[in-house]
Amino acid sequence: MLKGKNVLLAITGSIAAYKSAYIVREFIKKGANIKVVMSESSTDFITPITLSTLSKNPVIKDFVKDKNSGEWNNHVDLGIWADVMLVAPATAHTISKLSNGEADSFMLATYLSARCPVFVAPAMDLDMYKHASTKKNLLILKENGVSIIEPDSGELASGLEGKGRLKEPEDIVNHIYDYFLDKATLKKNKIIITAGPTHEMIDPVRYIGNNSSGKMGFALAEEAQKRGAEVVLITGPVGLETPYGVKRIDIISAEDMLKAIKKEYSQANVLVMSAAVADYQPITFSDKKLKKKNEEMSIELKKTPDILRTLAKLKKKQLVIGFALETNDEKNNAYQKMKNKNLDAIVLNSLNDKGAGFGYDTNKITLLTPNKELEFDLKSKMDVAADIMNFIEECI
Ligand SMILES: Cc1cc2nc3c(=O)[nH]c(=O)nc-3n(C[C@H](O)[C@H](O)[C@H](O)COP(=O)(O)O)c2cc1C
Known part of the structure; x- marks a missing residue:
């Protein structure tokens, strides 16, 4: 189901960002083409070089490629290229920006340009996840047609226990696989x-x-x-x-x-x-x-x-x-x-x-x-x- 699909992975500044490397590997194993966009803060957690190596594509973070030549990255083309966009891990901050339609980063502008189904996999501490603002923002995203891949409960990076752990990479990729399987109107033909x-x-x-x-x-x-x-x-x-x-x-x-x-x-x-x-x-x-x-x-x-x-x-x-x-x-x-x-x-x-x-x-x-x-x-x-x-x- 994922063979040949264009997957756009957006990574944000969560402690779970290291798991995005495994997400990329799972998609590649299933035959998908994958491109990665990163928020500024996510690069404190995992390096673009790791992700460009695993995805076999350059990673994009900024609108402007080269200030001297004026070369820029095209968020509209990338949004249209994608058959599916996945934000994983999605921080409380990015969820808020996505729900408000803000576009002050390459990643956010690409989300607004994407015509494809979008999945958001939140990862944060239990109280951040439970907060009324986060709940409201996730509801807005759902109303806008975004699918939320609910986090797991368990031990969190803070040492606390509760709901907020990023779903395991394999489960995230399987979730998207199942989505395409459901949509595959000509399967078994x-x-x-x-x-x-x-x-x-x-x-x-x-x-x-x-x-x-x-x-x-x-x-x-x-x-x-x-x-x-x-x-x-x-x-x-x-x-x-x-x-x-x-x-x-x-x-x-x-x-x-x-x-x-x-x-x-x-x-x-x-x-x-x-x-x-x-x-x-x-x-x-x-x-x-x-x-x-x-x-x-x-x-x-x-x-x-x-x-x-x-x-x-x-x-x-x-x-x-x-x-x-x-x-x-x-x-x-x-x-x-x-x-x-x-x-x-x-x-x-x-x-x-x-x-x-x-x-x-x-x-x-x-x-x-x-x-x-x-x-x-x-x-x-x-x-x-x-x-x-x-x-x-x-x-x-
Ligand atoms: C060590 C560390 C871990 C963090 N982990 C998370 C997290 O798991 N989830 C989250 O929502 N924010 C987390 N944050 C806070 C975000 O990094 C911060 O809100 C940042 O502005 C997010 O920016 P972005 O959404 O544009 O990537 C963490 C911050 C630090 C310093």
């Missing part, structure tokens, strides 16, 4: 996503291909993985990085793609065919590079295997969604494809829509099913992927 073009080889150096960049399929894989699905991404030749936690299978031709899907298909419950699979392939493959000879030449082609039709015969429980990229009579063509190939739904994008289709970072889609049509605005491919996954969630 295995989703196959195809992406990119196929290359149908003519000789060892030439092929018939198309302009598909693979971006839409990769965005779908990333979104499905974030929602807890087991994702297999079967992709033609593209220059894209594999999304975290996704099993990637590289293929070249339509035949390879069919073979790869068949291997995974029986255990999957969703197949999304966003790849631009070639319709034709050369009848013969020349194992030597073809030489330039006559003024004209022709290559004989035959149909590639019809992946969706082949799979339709093997279909049991699977929800199968195809893609159609059309240039004219778009809806009719898409409806026809959905019917012919026994699809549950089809995602239509038209090359007539500006910013849609191959290569762009945006897309504009219409989702067609046998009994409804859902039109969406032009959006980033990540947002389009979220719309498609919402639809898949509804269906399953």
Whole structure:
């Protein structure tokens, strides 16, 4: 659940600050990316160098990086980067500032910029924790949607006994793990996503291909993985990085793609065919590079295997969604494809829509099913992927 998640850890000036090193280690062990921000006073308790080493990222404390050059740290970007923010340990002082929306430090401004869920793990002496002001401030934070990871009771640094001990690092990380597990709307689903073009080889150096960049399929894989699905991404030749936690299978031709899907298909419950699979392939493959000879030449082609039709015969429980990229009579063509190939739904994008289709970072889609049509605005491919996954969630 924490694999590939961006965790922002804010450390404040409590005697329990040393435990934040263990929190960082727990997150790293669980595959999260972690960045640390520190309050001024927390550096009296634990050094930034310890935390930057463990987190593998520079630690940030101040707005200004270098007074001479005017270089500064961007609290807004960092807030948006985070999938989750954790303040641990959280002092009474910081809890008060957070509840009042104060922003006189980098850490506090980052909290206000964060769009993600925020967790606060208080650590303080029992009387500080019991104090009416602390109670009121924690209540305000809860009302603002912040989750409080309640401290434990036990022996405190002051020598007193009571409630105020920072929860153990493992328990804090498990608390956040459970939060994501709860939110993982696609857990226990295995989703196959195809992406990119196929290359149908003519000789060892030439092929018939198309302009598909693979971006839409990769965005779908990333979104499905974030929602807890087991994702297999079967992709033609593209220059894209594999999304975290996704099993990637590289293929070249339509035949390879069919073979790869068949291997995974029986255990999957969703197949999304966003790849631009070639319709034709050369009848013969020349194992030597073809030489330039006559003024004209022709290559004989035959149909590639019809992946969706082949799979339709093997279909049991699977929800199968195809893609159609059309240039004219778009809806009719898409409806026809959905019917012919026994699809549950089809995602239509038209090359007539500006910013849609191959290569762009945006897309504009219409989702067609046998009994409804859902039109969406032009959006980033990540947002389009979220719309498609919402639809898949509804269906399953
Ligand atoms: C040795 C020592 C331990 C402290 N431990 C705590 C603590 O556990 N919890 C707390 O709320 N304040 C504690 N304080 C007080 C905070 O360090 C102080 O309120 C500080 O201003 C907090 O600043 P910050 O919240 O910006 O990090 C401690 C102070 C000292 C000197």
